Amino acid sequence: GAGVSQTPSNKVTEKGKYVELRCDPISGHTALYWYRQSLGQGPEFLIYFQGTGAADDSGLPNDRFFAVRPEGSVSTLKIQRTERGDSAVYLCASSLGRGLYNEQFFGPGTRLTVL
Amino acid sequence: SQQGEEDPQALSIQEGENATMNCSYKTSINNLQWYRQNSGRGLVHLILIRSNEREKHSGRLRVTLDTSKKSSSLLITASRAADTASYFCLPQGAQKLVFGQGTRLTINP
Numbered sequence: 001g002a003g004v005s006q007t008p009s010n011k012v013t014e015k016g017k018y019v020e021l022r023c024d025p026i027s028g029h030t031a032l033y034w035y036r037q038s039l040g041q042g043p044e045f046l047i048y049f050q051g052t053g054a055a056d057d058s059g060l061p062n063d064r065f066f067a068v069r070p071e072g073s074v075s076t077l078k079i080q081r082t083e084r085g086d087s088a089v090y091l092c093a094s095s096l097g098r099g100l101y102n103e104q105f106f107g108p109g110t111r112l113t114v115l
Numbered sequence: 116s117q118q119g120e121e122d123p124q125a126l127s128i129q130e131g132e133n134a135t136m137n138c139s140y141k142t143s144i145n146n147l148q149w150y151r152q153n154s155g156r157g158l159v160h161l162i163l164i165r166s167n168e169r170e171k172h173s174g175r176l177r178v179t180l181d182t183s184k185k186s187s188s189l190l191i192t193a194s195r196a197a198d199t200a201s202y203f204c205l206p207q208g209a210q211k212l213v214f215g216q217g218t219r220l221t222i223n224p
Contacts, residue, residue, distance in 0.1 A: 004157075035214075040216070041216055042203055042213075042214035042215050042216050042217050043158065043203075043214045044213075044214075045213060045214075089156070091157060091158070093158075103148060103160040103163055104148075104158075104160065104205075105160065106150075106157035106158040106159070106160075107157050108156045108157045109156050109157055
Protein backbone atom coordinates (compact mmCIF):
# COMPACT_ATOMS: atom_id res chain seq x y z
CA GLY A 1 0.00 0.00 0.00
CA ALA A 2 0.93 3.61 -0.26
CA GLY A 3 0.76 4.46 3.42
CA VAL A 4 2.03 3.20 6.75
CA SER A 5 0.09 0.19 7.95
CA GLN A 6 -0.16 -1.25 11.43
CA THR A 7 -1.49 -4.56 12.62
CA PRO A 8 -3.54 -5.47 14.47
CA SER A 9 -5.82 -2.44 14.60
CA ASN A 10 -7.06 -3.53 18.00
CA LYS A 11 -5.54 -5.87 20.55
CA VAL A 12 -7.10 -6.95 23.82
CA THR A 13 -4.94 -8.94 26.18
CA GLU A 14 -4.76 -9.93 29.81
CA LYS A 15 -2.37 -8.53 32.36
CA GLY A 16 0.93 -10.39 32.29
CA LYS A 17 0.69 -11.52 28.68
CA TYR A 18 3.15 -10.80 25.87
CA VAL A 19 2.10 -8.80 22.80
CA GLU A 20 3.65 -7.87 19.47
CA LEU A 21 2.59 -4.89 17.40
CA ARG A 22 3.63 -4.63 13.78
CA CYS A 23 4.39 -1.64 11.59
CA ASP A 24 4.89 -1.62 7.81
CA PRO A 25 6.42 1.71 6.80
CA ILE A 26 6.23 3.37 3.44
CA SER A 27 8.59 1.66 1.01
CA GLY A 28 11.93 3.43 0.86
CA HIS A 29 11.54 5.26 4.17
CA THR A 30 14.66 4.69 6.23
CA ALA A 31 13.42 6.32 9.43
CA LEU A 32 10.75 4.69 11.59
CA TYR A 33 9.24 5.95 14.83
CA TRP A 34 7.08 4.41 17.53
CA TYR A 35 4.85 6.52 19.76
CA ARG A 36 2.12 5.74 22.23
CA GLN A 37 -0.81 7.95 22.97
CA SER A 38 -3.17 7.97 25.92
CA LEU A 39 -6.60 9.55 25.77
CA GLY A 40 -6.44 13.33 25.67
CA GLN A 41 -2.66 13.42 25.40
CA GLY A 42 -0.24 14.00 22.58
CA PRO A 43 1.83 11.14 21.16
CA GLU A 44 4.67 10.11 23.45
CA PHE A 45 7.90 9.21 21.70
CA LEU A 46 9.16 5.67 22.35
CA ILE A 47 11.89 4.76 19.88
CA TYR A 48 13.37 5.82 16.55
CA PHE A 49 15.08 3.59 13.97
CA GLN A 50 17.40 4.72 11.22
CA GLY A 51 17.65 1.67 9.00
CA THR A 52 18.02 -1.45 11.11
CA GLY A 53 19.45 0.22 14.17
CA ALA A 54 17.68 1.91 17.03
CA ALA A 55 19.15 5.39 16.88
CA ASP A 56 17.24 6.61 19.91
CA ASP A 57 15.39 4.34 22.34
CA SER A 58 15.30 6.81 25.21
CA GLY A 59 11.52 6.92 25.21
CA LEU A 60 10.99 3.26 26.04
CA PRO A 61 9.46 3.35 29.53
CA ASN A 62 11.18 0.23 30.92
CA ASP A 63 12.79 -3.05 29.93
CA ARG A 64 9.44 -4.69 29.25
CA PHE A 65 9.36 -2.76 25.99
CA PHE A 66 11.54 -3.72 23.06
CA ALA A 67 11.43 -3.03 19.33
CA VAL A 68 13.20 -4.50 16.34
CA ARG A 69 13.60 -3.71 12.67
CA PRO A 70 15.80 -6.54 11.42
CA GLU A 71 15.75 -5.76 7.69
CA GLY A 72 15.31 -2.03 7.86
CA SER A 73 11.68 -2.14 6.80
CA VAL A 74 8.99 -3.77 8.97
CA SER A 75 9.25 -3.11 12.68
CA THR A 76 7.79 -4.97 15.64
CA LEU A 77 7.17 -3.45 19.05
CA LYS A 78 7.22 -6.10 21.74
CA ILE A 79 5.76 -5.71 25.21
CA GLN A 80 6.39 -8.33 27.86
CA ARG A 81 4.36 -8.91 31.03
CA THR A 82 1.78 -6.33 30.00
CA GLU A 83 0.27 -4.08 32.65
CA ARG A 84 -3.02 -2.19 32.65
CA GLY A 85 -1.05 1.04 32.35
CA ASP A 86 0.24 -0.09 28.95
CA SER A 87 -3.25 0.42 27.51
CA ALA A 88 -2.98 3.09 24.84
CA VAL A 89 -2.94 3.63 21.10
CA TYR A 90 0.47 2.74 19.69
CA LEU A 91 1.36 4.80 16.64
CA CYS A 92 4.05 4.14 14.08
CA ALA A 93 5.41 6.72 11.65
CA SER A 94 8.01 6.68 8.92
CA SER A 95 9.94 9.34 7.03
CA LEU A 96 12.47 9.44 4.24
CA GLY A 97 15.18 10.08 6.79
CA ARG A 98 15.87 12.07 9.88
CA GLY A 99 17.12 15.03 7.94
CA LEU A 100 16.12 18.55 8.63
CA TYR A 101 12.96 18.65 6.58
CA ASN A 102 11.44 15.20 6.66
CA GLU A 103 7.77 14.99 7.50
CA GLN A 104 6.49 11.93 9.29
CA PHE A 105 3.75 9.76 7.82
CA PHE A 106 1.67 8.06 10.50
CA GLY A 107 -0.14 4.76 10.48
CA PRO A 108 -3.67 4.39 11.88
CA GLY A 109 -2.37 2.98 15.16
CA THR A 110 -2.98 -0.14 17.22
CA ARG A 111 -5.33 0.23 20.16
CA LEU A 112 -3.99 -1.96 22.96
CA THR A 113 -6.24 -2.79 25.89
CA VAL A 114 -4.81 -4.67 28.83
CA LEU A 115 -7.49 -6.14 31.07
CA SER B 116 13.69 17.38 24.78
CA GLN B 117 12.06 19.80 22.38
CA GLN B 118 8.35 20.04 23.13
CA GLY B 119 5.75 22.19 21.48
CA GLU B 120 3.05 23.60 23.72
CA GLU B 121 -0.22 24.33 21.96
CA ASP B 122 -2.62 27.03 23.05
CA PRO B 123 -5.53 27.07 23.60
CA GLN B 124 -6.16 23.52 24.74
CA ALA B 125 -9.66 23.65 23.30
CA LEU B 126 -11.33 25.92 20.77
CA SER B 127 -14.95 25.90 19.61
CA ILE B 128 -16.13 28.11 16.72
CA GLN B 129 -18.94 28.34 14.19
CA GLU B 130 -18.57 26.91 10.73
CA GLY B 131 -17.20 29.52 8.35
CA GLU B 132 -15.22 31.38 11.01
CA ASN B 133 -11.44 31.41 11.19
CA ALA B 134 -9.57 29.36 13.80
CA THR B 135 -6.20 30.35 15.21
CA MET B 136 -4.05 28.18 17.44
CA ASN B 137 -0.59 28.83 18.78
CA CYS B 138 2.52 26.86 19.57
CA SER B 139 5.45 27.83 21.78
CA TYR B 140 8.74 26.04 22.23
CA LYS B 141 11.92 26.55 24.20
CA THR B 142 15.06 25.79 22.20
CA SER B 143 16.35 26.47 18.70
CA ILE B 144 14.76 24.60 15.81
CA ASN B 145 15.45 23.64 12.21
CA ASN B 146 11.79 23.53 11.27
CA LEU B 147 8.35 23.30 12.81
CA GLN B 148 5.57 21.03 11.63
CA TRP B 149 1.83 21.02 12.25
CA TYR B 150 -0.21 17.82 12.34
CA ARG B 151 -3.93 17.05 12.56
CA GLN B 152 -5.44 14.04 14.30
CA ASN B 153 -8.98 12.80 13.93
CA SER B 154 -10.60 10.41 16.40
CA GLY B 155 -7.42 9.55 18.31
CA ARG B 156 -5.87 7.61 15.45
CA GLY B 157 -3.01 8.43 13.06
CA LEU B 158 -1.74 11.95 12.63
CA VAL B 159 -1.75 13.69 9.27
CA HIS B 160 1.02 16.09 8.33
CA LEU B 161 -0.37 19.51 7.40
CA ILE B 162 2.50 21.85 6.79
CA LEU B 163 6.18 22.38 7.52
CA ILE B 164 7.81 25.75 7.98
CA ARG B 165 11.57 26.12 8.03
CA SER B 166 13.41 28.21 10.58
CA ASN B 167 14.35 30.79 7.94
CA GLU B 168 10.74 31.24 6.82
CA ARG B 169 8.26 33.58 8.46
CA GLU B 170 5.01 32.60 6.80
CA LYS B 171 3.69 29.77 4.69
CA HIS B 172 0.35 29.01 3.04
CA SER B 173 -1.31 25.79 1.99
CA GLY B 174 -4.90 26.02 0.84
CA ARG B 175 -6.94 27.35 3.78
CA LEU B 176 -3.98 27.00 6.13
CA ARG B 177 -1.61 29.81 7.04
CA VAL B 178 1.34 29.20 9.34
CA THR B 179 3.60 31.83 10.82
CA LEU B 180 6.86 31.39 12.65
CA ASP B 181 8.59 33.87 14.92
CA THR B 182 11.92 32.40 15.99
CA SER B 183 12.73 35.40 18.18
CA LYS B 184 9.63 34.66 20.26
CA LYS B 185 9.93 30.90 19.76
CA SER B 186 6.34 30.68 18.65
CA SER B 187 4.22 29.63 15.70
CA SER B 188 0.58 30.03 14.81
CA LEU B 189 -1.75 28.02 12.61
CA LEU B 190 -4.69 29.80 11.03
CA ILE B 191 -7.50 27.86 9.38
CA THR B 192 -9.72 30.12 7.31
CA ALA B 193 -13.37 29.52 6.43
CA SER B 194 -13.59 26.54 8.79
CA ARG B 195 -15.62 23.45 7.92
CA ALA B 196 -17.10 20.67 10.02
CA ALA B 197 -14.39 18.36 8.69
CA ASP B 198 -11.75 20.54 10.37
CA THR B 199 -12.92 19.25 13.75
CA ALA B 200 -9.84 17.50 15.10
CA SER B 201 -6.86 17.85 17.41
CA TYR B 202 -3.93 19.88 16.12
CA PHE B 203 -0.34 19.37 17.22
CA CYS B 204 2.86 21.25 16.53
CA LEU B 205 6.22 19.52 16.37
CA PRO B 206 9.30 21.69 16.65
CA GLN B 207 12.28 19.87 15.17
CA GLY B 208 15.78 20.53 16.33
CA ALA B 209 18.58 18.38 17.62
CA GLN B 210 16.65 17.12 20.60
CA LYS B 211 14.19 14.29 20.94
CA LEU B 212 10.85 14.95 19.24
CA VAL B 213 8.04 15.58 21.68
CA PHE B 214 4.42 16.40 20.91
CA GLY B 215 2.42 18.62 23.23
CA GLN B 216 -1.15 17.95 24.31
CA GLY B 217 -2.57 19.64 21.24
CA THR B 218 -5.46 21.99 20.57
CA ARG B 219 -8.85 20.34 20.34
CA LEU B 220 -10.78 22.25 17.64
CA THR B 221 -14.55 21.85 17.32
CA ILE B 222 -16.42 23.38 14.40
CA ASN B 223 -20.11 23.86 15.14
CA PRO B 224 -22.60 23.76 12.24
